[in-house]
Amino acid sequence: PAGDSWGIFTFLCAALCNLPALPALNCSEELGAGQSIQQTYDLTRYLEHQLRTLAGTYLNYLGPPFNEPDFNPPRLARAERVPSATVDLDLWRGLTDNARLAANYRAYSRLLCYLRVLDGQVGTAELRHRLAHFCASLQGLVLSIGGVMSSLGYPLPAGPAGPPAGPPGTAPAPNDFLKKMDDFWLLKELQTWLWRSAKDFNRLKKKVPPAVVTLRLEARGF
């Protein structure tokens, strides 16, 4: 009967709003996973657009050769700290929904960490302002992905270890040029991740029906 479903709906709304991991959720939003996937997809497109401007400004700040369009440096071993979106084609196709979402969640959490470090070091006020804005949007993306995972009943991957200064045990760049290279690769990986996420969420959109609401809140102690 209609009355019962409304009861469940309001209960879920109230419950989810109390989850510490998702403080920004708007209770009046529809909780269907399909809707959240669409919103996450839209957010990746918005971020990709924002990144284009941010990257342009930042690379100009780094100066040549980083801001040259043909700049195509070899990948140094130290750059492997940044999570890569590159994946074997068949492997990518075969990812489960959980694995697909978790990969995105982990990647953006770490990329956010690195960007925050950048924010602390950057010279000009304009860049700091842009970076801060981008970090806020990126934080929103991480939360959005977390929201999708929760609504589908998947556990959130463990957050990035260590303080925002970066994962422990990694040496800071020994010189200015290598530091700039790190920044260059960070922005490149971020850009590639945003392109990949659009495809990841396209795939998820097709696989998850629009009105799925699960009652897996027992795991969260309700």
Next chain:
Amino acid sequence: DSHVQYERIGADVTMKCGSMDWDAAVTWTANGTDIDESHLNGSYLILKNVDLTQSGQYACYEGSSWHLKYQTYLRVGTPPREPVLMCRSNNYPKGFYCSWHLPTPTYIPNTFNISVIHGTKEMVCEKDAVPKNRCHIRYLQLFSTVKYKVTLTVTNALGKNFTTLTFDEFAIVKPDPPESVVAKPVPNNPRRLEVSWQNPSSWPDPESFPLKFFLRYRPLILDQWQHVELSDGTSHTITDAYAGKEYIIQVAAKDNDIGTWSDWSVAVHATPWTEEPKHLTTEAQITETTSASTSSFMAPPTTKICDKGAVVGSGAVAVCWTAGLVVAAYSVLFI
């Protein structure tokens, strides 16, 4: 013995008659025709500032015996200019293809060599049988941050040249145009046209890599196009067509998120439905039939029934009986 010789356009060519001495008496022929002695320097054949028309078979014969002493095929041409190279992914995420051509002909045989480097790895670009100047590569990895570097080298007997393209995986994505574009009028709707199309068959996975579309249309009589962008679906109804005007319609496709728009599809033509002017047609029919039968006057039906007595066996009696009934009925009315 036979021999091929390549020379540049505009060069000066000296041909020696094999091992014959300079002062030997020889005759040179070009494609079987004797060459005038003015072109000879002793037994050497001198061709100055050669052009394409001078390509052909040259032979040298000993003066008196007519023994063939030397033969060569002269091919006049040019070294290759920088080739034109294009790489494109019309089948993302399967891979991409590269195709090339020379901006100007060399008139002599050329060989092409293509190399594809991705980071530190060299990839093999498999040559296509058809078309000839084309090769394709399968992606092993998706979402790569490292650029692809494609180098095409063209070599012929007179020189070599090359060109390089460097690009990101996403930058070269460009689907083929949509296929089977059909435009139909909508019955009883003079301002509508129904357009439908299909995903290009070369796009392997429209489910995971959906395409969006761009439709453009205009009446033939106007130059300005109208545009509609469609984020999903493979059909659209135009609702603002000018009544009765023939339209030209085209569709283009693009991956939803990356790359560039395809070329425009083949153009289709359609005219919106127009109402048939029915009343005009009926009047025309009447004027036609009356003008045709003025010669034979058609008698009113009642008279005709009585006249067509031969139709039924005892026709005359039965038919006139009907007329009699009518009269009888009439008389009853007056009672």
